[in-house]
Amino acid sequence: MSGVVTGSPPPRWLDDRAQDRLAERIEAALRRARTAGSPILASVTVSLPAGVDPTAVVVASRRPGEHWFCFEQPDRGGSAIAALGCARAIEAGGPERFQEVAARWRSAAAGAQADPVDGAPGSGLAAVGGFAFAPDGGGPPQWSGFAPASLIVPEIGFARRGDEVRLTVTVDLAPDDTSGDALTGIERRLGELRADRLPLLDPDPAGAYGVLSPMPPSHFEQAVEQAVRRIRAGELSKIVLAREVQVQAPIEHSPGAVLGVLREAFPSCYVFAVGRGGSTFIAASPELLVRREGQRASTVALAGSARRSADPAVDDHLGEQLLQSEKDREENAIVVQRIARSLRPHSVWITAAPDPVLVRVANIQHLATPIRAQLAAPMGAVALAGLLHPTPAVGGEPRDRATKLIPALEGLDRGWYAGPVGWTDASGDGEFCVALRCALLSGRLAHCYAGCGIVRDSDPASELAESEIKLQAMLPVLAG
Numbered sequence: 001m002s003g004v005v006t007g008s009p010p011p012r013w014l015d016d017r018a019q020d021r022l023a024e025r026i027e028a029a030l031r032r033a034r035t036a037g038s039p040i041l042a043s044v045t046v047s048l049p050a051g052v053d054p055t056a057v058v059v060a061s062r063r064p065g066e067h068w069f070c071f072e073q074p075d076r077g078g079s080a081i082a083a084l085g086c087a088r089a090i091e092a093g094g095p096e097r098f099q100e101v102a103a104r105w106r107s108a109a110a111g112a113q114a115d116p117v118d119g120a121p122g123s124g125l126a127a128v129g130g131f132a133f134a135p136d137g138g139g140p141p142q143w144s145g146f147a148p149a150s151l152i153v154p155e156i157g158f159a160r161r162g163d164e165v166r167l168t169v170t171v172d173l174a175p176d177d178t179s180g181d182a183l184t185g186i187e188r189r190l191g192e193l194r195a196d197r198l199p200l201l202d203p204d205p206a207g208a209y210g211v212l213s214p215m216p217p218s219h220f221e222q223a224v225e226q227a228v229r230r231i232r233a234g235e236l237s238k239i240v241l242a243r244e245v246q247v248q249a250p251i252e253h254s255p256g257a258v259l260g261v262l263r264e265a266f267p268s269c270y271v272f273a274v275g276r277g278g279s280t281f282i283a284a285s286p287e288l289l290v291r292r293e294g295q296r297a298s299t300v301a302l303a304g305s306a307r308r309s310a311d312p313a314v315d316d317h318l319g320e321q322l323l324q325s326e327k328d329r330e331e332n333a334i335v336v337q338r339i340a341r342s343l344r345p346h347s348v349w350i351t352a353a354p355d356p357v358l359v360r361v362a363n364i365q366h367l368a369t370p371i372r373a374q375l376a377a378p379m380g381a382v383a384l385a386g387l388l389h390p391t392p393a394v395g396g397e398p399r400d401r402a403t404k405l406i407p408a409l410e411g412l413d414r415g416w417y418a419g420p421v422g423w424t425d426a427s428g429d430g431e432f433c434v435a436l437r438c439a440l441l442s443g444r445l446a447h448c449y450a451g452c453g454i455v456r457d458s459d460p461a462s463e464l465a466e467s468e469i470k471l472q473a474m475l476p477v478l479a480g
């Protein structure tokens with residue numbers, strides 16, 4: 001969706017009534033903070049003109065090194081969440097990281113002075129961020145700033161669905177803060193917002209791009225061979241193995257320009273960017289992990305892949321082959337069975353489509369089985385993400401055996417690759433996708449990741465070729 005034209009005057013972000021409401025919320029939060037002896041969040045939410053592009057505003061307005069976040073699915077009513085700054089960070093590590101972050105977010109939201117949840121999904125008081133694949137993942141230096149579990153309550157948040165755009169302003173009030181300082185800080189931050197378009201990629205940078213694999217392709221093929229042997233020996237039924245490719249550019253990678261290309265090329269995908277310090281984790285992911293709307297949870301088992309073709313007849317033939325492939329249908333069924341098994345103890349009912357369907361994106365097509373559940377008791381989006389992660393689509397089956405074997409075979413720390421990225425609001429609703437078709441950008445260096453599901457009949461050369469197809473979501477954008 002188009003943004004406000006570059007150079008046009010920005011909206012008046014908060015009118016007089018909203019400013020008065022925010023001042024009242026801040027005073028109430030300060031009283032509560034002084035009574036409790038701990039910080040309290042205060043926020044207000046207002047409507048904005050339909051032409052405001054949340055992602056473009058955030059990209060244009062971010063301060064150097066500031067936390068920022070964008071999360072779009074353009075084909076779903078122009079759905080977009082975007083955020084700037086950090087009013088409060090909620091972070092954790094270890095096996096209980098989802099539960100710890102979920103509990104701290106519930107407590108923060110319950111005590112906040114905020115408008116009720118209303119309007120576009122993600123509007124109002126919300127937390128955004130993601131999780132590493134492994135309980136303590138993200139140890140290497142390139143993942144600095146990306147904690148194993150990290151939700152940020154932003155200072156400035158935008159939410160859009162269709163023509164409805166909302167802005168939420170949030171401040172965290174400590175007992176010794178003053179309302180005057182808090183209001184001045186918000187006014188200053190809002191004054192820095194710019195309604196510009198996303199930047200464009202440099203079409204002809206001076207210098208050459210370099211693409212290299214830290215591990216040779218033969219290492220990946222050998223890992224697949226070892227995995228197949230273990231599967232045939234009965235140790236497990238599936239394991240997902242990933243590889244990394246690095247892109248060294250002649251100029252610094254532009255996260256905003258990459259975002260612009262991805263959302264045009266992959267409008268049905270979750271196009272996101274998470275900025276921490278000088279690095280940005282960016283992706284166009286086809287896979288929903290979980291969406292929570294009230295007592296309803298939705299997810300998709302996405303497993304089994306094939307290439308696309310520019311020839312419609314060939315493309316249809318490839319899709320039909322994928323639908324009939326015993327190997328790929330087995331891979332998809334493993335994911336469906338695990339998701340259903342994980343949700344069943346917490347649900348009144350669960351329903352899954354009887355057969356997978358094709359999901360096509362620009363360069364690849366997948367088998368997908370939609371799954372829905374009616375929750376038996378309240379469970380927020382973060383807790384649901386922790387319940388499901390990692391599905392066999394990115395981990396393996398049995399889960400514990402596969403996740404212990406993955407780092408040994410891959411030889412890399414996945415960081416946030418294949419982890420959940422998304423948002424949750426004060427009611428517990430939210431949406432998390434699986435971080436696939438992604439790259440970690442830092443200056444002129446980009447780390448790209450792609451993985452393949454390995455089952456009994458997997459062929460090492462074919463899996464290597466599939467990983468190359470998946471890497472093509474990011475490599476053409478990053479490597480010129």
